[in-house]
Amino acid sequence: MHPQSTPARQWRVPAVLPVAKLVAALVLVALGLLFAGGDRVQLVLAGLAAAALAGWGVRDLVAPVRLAVDAEGVTVIQGFAGRRRLPWPAVEAIRVERRTRRGLTAETLEIDAGESLHLFGRYDLDAPPEEVAEALRAARAAGTG
Structure with a gap:
């Protein structure tokens, strides 16, 4: 680090x-x-x-930890309980997708790593996806910065 x-x-x-x-x-x-x-x-x-x-x-x-971040990149869960390290240069986009259906809004955090897309819901993160996206963007800026 x-x-x-x-x-x-x-x-x-x-x-x-x-x-x-x-x-x-x-x-x-x-x-x-x-x-x-x-x-x-x-x-x-x-x-x-x-x-x-x-x-x-x-x-x-x-595998309770679904997502971790540090200055070098993110670690995401992959498969049943595996982990995958994504360095910041491999992460193309961090966004929150909002969908409304039948009056309910669902938010999903998307981490686009080019060849793979990693999706996390509210119950994967125990936090609002928008809040997590902001923390990831801040860590990315500090790590590449």
Whole structure:
């Protein structure tokens, strides 16, 4: 790191989110057992949905940090729980995409690295995407500056 560089900062999923996903998976299994009434198809579907939800929750526990930044660049999550380092010269754009549907507005942070596009929602970052985009832009300016 440069002597003038900004301290590293990271954004992670809210701590309650993986717990909620794992509890919901258990509830799905319980509901499947309760309402299946001997129907194996319903039980299997409930089990598959619970397994998917549990896998999603485990990912949040294994790799809670979705995005990190320092003066040299950003580190993003890739795949199930991998990491990818993007130096500032590889980052072509940092923007927030806003979409309104049925009266609800969703914001997504986009980090465009040319060959790859990395998307982060509010629950990936535990912060408003616009706020994170500003922090990334400031770190980029300090790092390349």
